[in-house]
Amino acid sequence: MAITSEALISVWLHLPAILVTLALVYFTRNYLKPGAASIPGPFLAKITNLWRFIDVANGRAEVTLYSLHQKHGDYVRLGPNVVSVRNMDALKTIYGINKGYQKTNFYSVQQQLAKGRPTPTLFTTTDEAFHAAIKKPISSAYSMSTLTEFEPFVDKTIHTLFGRLDEFVAEAKVCDIATWLQYYAFDVIGELTFSKPLGFLEKGTDIDGIIIALEHMLDYSGKIGQMPWLDYLFIKNPLRSFFKGGSTGAVARFARARIDERLNQKGTSPMANTQKDFLDRFLEAKEEYPAVVNDNQVVSYTISNMNAGSDTTAISLRAILYYTLKSPRVSMKLHQELTVALEENRISLPVSWKQSQEQLPYLDAVIKEALRLHPAVGLMLERVVPAEGLQLPDGPFLPAGTIVGANPWIIHRHQIFGENVESFVPERWLQMDTESEIEFQDRKQKMLRATFTFGAGPRTCIGKNISLLEIYKLIPSLFLRYKIEFDDPSAEWAIVNAWFVRQKNMDVRLTLNDKAKIGS
Numbered sequence: 001m002a003i004t005s006e007a008l009i010s011v012w013l014h015l016p017a018i019l020v021t022l023a024l025v026y027f028t029r030n031y032l033k034p035g036a037a038s039i040p041g042p043f044l045a046k047i048t049n050l051w052r053f054i055d056v057a058n059g060r061a062e063v064t065l066y067s068l069h070q071k072h073g074d075y076v077r078l079g080p081n082v083v084s085v086r087n088m089d090a091l092k093t094i095y096g097i098n099k100g101y102q103k104t105n106f107y108s109v110q111q112q113l114a115k116g117r118p119t120p121t122l123f124t125t126t127d128e129a130f131h132a133a134i135k136k137p138i139s140s141a142y143s144m145s146t147l148t149e150f151e152p153f154v155d156k157t158i159h160t161l162f163g164r165l166d167e168f169v170a171e172a173k174v175c176d177i178a179t180w181l182q183y184y185a186f187d188v189i190g191e192l193t194f195s196k197p198l199g200f201l202e203k204g205t206d207i208d209g210i211i212i213a214l215e216h217m218l219d220y221s222g223k224i225g226q227m228p229w230l231d232y233l234f235i236k237n238p239l240r241s242f243f244k245g246g247s248t249g250a251v252a253r254f255a256r257a258r259i260d261e262r263l264n265q266k267g268t269s270p271m272a273n274t275q276k277d278f279l280d281r282f283l284e285a286k287e288e289y290p291a292v293v294n295d296n297q298v299v300s301y302t303i304s305n306m307n308a309g310s311d312t313t314a315i316s317l318r319a320i321l322y323y324t325l326k327s328p329r330v331s332m333k334l335h336q337e338l339t340v341a342l343e344e345n346r347i348s349l350p351v352s353w354k355q356s357q358e359q360l361p362y363l364d365a366v367i368k369e370a371l372r373l374h375p376a377v378g379l380m381l382e383r384v385v386p387a388e389g390l391q392l393p394d395g396p397f398l399p400a401g402t403i404v405g406a407n408p409w410i411i412h413r414h415q416i417f418g419e420n421v422e423s424f425v426p427e428r429w430l431q432m433d434t435e436s437e438i439e440f441q442d443r444k445q446k447m448l449r450a451t452f453t454f455g456a457g458p459r460t461c462i463g464k465n466i467s468l469l470e471i472y473k474l475i476p477s478l479f480l481r482y483k484i485e486f487d488d489p490s491a492e493w494a495i496v497n498a499w500f501v502r503q504k505n506m507d508v509r510l511t512l513n514d515k516a517k518i519g520s
C-alpha cells in the first residue's frame with residue numbers, strides 16, 4: 001500500500017516532466033514523418049496541424065499558401081502529414097481516374113447530421129465505391145444535353161432579379177449587388193431542383209436563415225476540417241446529438257419540405273409538364289435504381305445541389321462583376337461586344353446559352369479570367385495517398401496515408417497562365433497577334449488543363465454545366481440591361497476564405513440601358 005502511494009506521489013511530482021517528454025516525443029515523431037519530413041514549410045506546421053487550423057481561422061489561407069509556394073517551390077508542408085502540391089505531373093496522378101486517391105476527413109466534417117447520424121452526400125462522401133454507386137443514377141441529369149431543358153428555369157429567375165434591380169434604378173438607391181447575386185444563385189438552384197425558388201429575390205431577405213446557416217457551416221468545416229477529430233468534440237459529439245436531437249441544416253429542412261410537397265401532389269408535379277426539374281429526375285432515379293436510391297438518398301441529392309451549387313455560383317458571379325467593373329478597359333470592350341451583338345440581332349435579352357457560346361468570345365475570356373483569378377474554392381482539395389505511395393516528380397516519395405492536394409488559387413497562378421498572373425487580363429484567353437491558331441489552341445488547352453475552378457478527376461464538379469449556364473446567361477444580360485458603377489470606385493471588396501472564398505461590400509449604382517428591352 002505504502003509502495004503504491006509512494007509511486008503515485010512520485011508520478012504526481014514528475015507529472016510536468018512526463019507531460020513535456022510525451023509532448024516532445026509526439027512533436028518529434030510528427031516532425032520526422034517519413035516523406036513529408038523533407039518538404040519545406042513553416043516550422044510549426046511540421047509539428048502540429050494547429051498551424052493550419054489557425055491559418056484557416058485567420059481567413060486568408062490562400063494568400064499564406066501562395067507566398068509559401070513562391071518561397072519553397074512546387075511542394076509545401078502544411079501539416080505533419082500534409083503536403084500542398086503545385087506540380088502539374090503530380091496532380092495528374094493525384095486527381096487521375098482510377099488512381100485510388102480518396103477524399104480525406106476534411107470532407108467528413110461537412111457531413112450534416114440526420115437523426116444523430118452523419119449523412120454523406122455526393123460532395124462529402126469519402127467512400128469511393130459509395131460515391132460511384134450514387135453518382136451513376138443521376139449523372140445524366142447534369143449532362144450538357146440537359147442544359148437547354150433547364151434554361152427556362154434560369155430565365156425565370158433572371159426576370160425576377162431584374163424586377164428587383166429595377167426598383168433600385170427607380171429609387172436611385174445604392175444596391176448591395178453581392179447580396180442580390182447570392183439571392184439569384186440560391187433562387188436558381190431552388191428553381192432547378194424543386195421548380196420553386198427559395199424566395200430570396202421576392203422577399204429580398206435570407207429566408208429561414210439558410211444563407212447564414214450555410215455560412216456558419218462553411219466557417220466551421222473550413223477550420224475544423226484542418227483537425228477533423230475536433231468535430232467529435234463539437235457538432236458530432238454524441239452528447240450533443242443526444243440532447244439536441246442530432247439534426248443539422250436549414251437547407252435539409254427546406255429540401256425535406258419540398259419533397260413532401262412533391263410526393264403529396266403527384267400528378268400535378270412538373271413531371272406532368274415538359275419541364276422536368278432535378279427532383280423529378282432524382283425521383284425517376286429512385287424508380288430505376290431502387291437498390292441504391294431511397295427517399296433519404298433523394299434528399300441527399302437535393303442537399304448536395306443546394307450546398308455545393310449556390311454559394312459557389314454567387315462567388316463566381318461576384319468575381320466576374322467585380323473585376324470587370326474595376327477595369328474600365330475590360331468594361332468598355334465587353335460593353336462594345338454586347339451592344340454590337342444586340343444591335344445586329346445576334347443575341348436577345350436574356351441572352352440564351354447558345355448565343356453566349358457562339359456570339360460572345362470576349363465575354364467567354366472575361367468569365368474564364370475571373371474564375372481563374374478568384375476560384376470559389378480556396379483550400380486544398382485534399383486526397384489520401386493510396387497503398388502504393390506517391391513518388392513526387394523532383395521530390396521525395398510520400399508513403400500511403402499522406403494527405404496531398406492542390407489549392408485552385410495556387411494552381412491558377414502557375415506560369416502556364418503566362419505573365420502578370422495576379423492581374424485581371426481576359427486577353428490571355430484569346431489568340432495573340434503573334435500566335436498561330438495551332439499555337440493558340442495548344443496554349444489554351446494547357447491553361448484549361450491547369451484550371452481547377454471546378455476541381456479535377458473523378459470527383460470533379462458534377463454541376464459545372466449548370467453553373468456555367470447560370471453565369472453565361474446572367475452576366476451578359478446584366479451588363480446589357482444596366483449601366484453598373486461602383487458607388488465608391490476606390491473601395492475594395494472584403495474577402496473571407498472559409499473553404500469557399502466569399503466576398504462582401506459591393507455597393508453599386510444602376511441605371512437602365514433603354515436600348516436593351518427584356519424579352520418575355
Ligand code: HEM
Pocket residue numbers: 122123124135304305306308309310312313316375376377381382452453454455456458459460461462463464466467468
Ligand atoms: C461556379 C460554381 C461552382 C463551382 C466553382 C464549383 C466547384 C466545385 C468543386 C471545386 C468541386 C470539387 C470539390 C473537391 O474535389 O473537393 C465540386 C464538386 C461538386 N459540385 Fe460544384 N461547383 C459549382 C457549382 C455547382 C452546382 C451548380 C452544383 C449543383 C447543381 C454543384 C454540385 C457539385 C457536386 C454534387 C459536387 C461533388 C461531385 C462529386 O464528388 O462527384 N456544383 N464543385
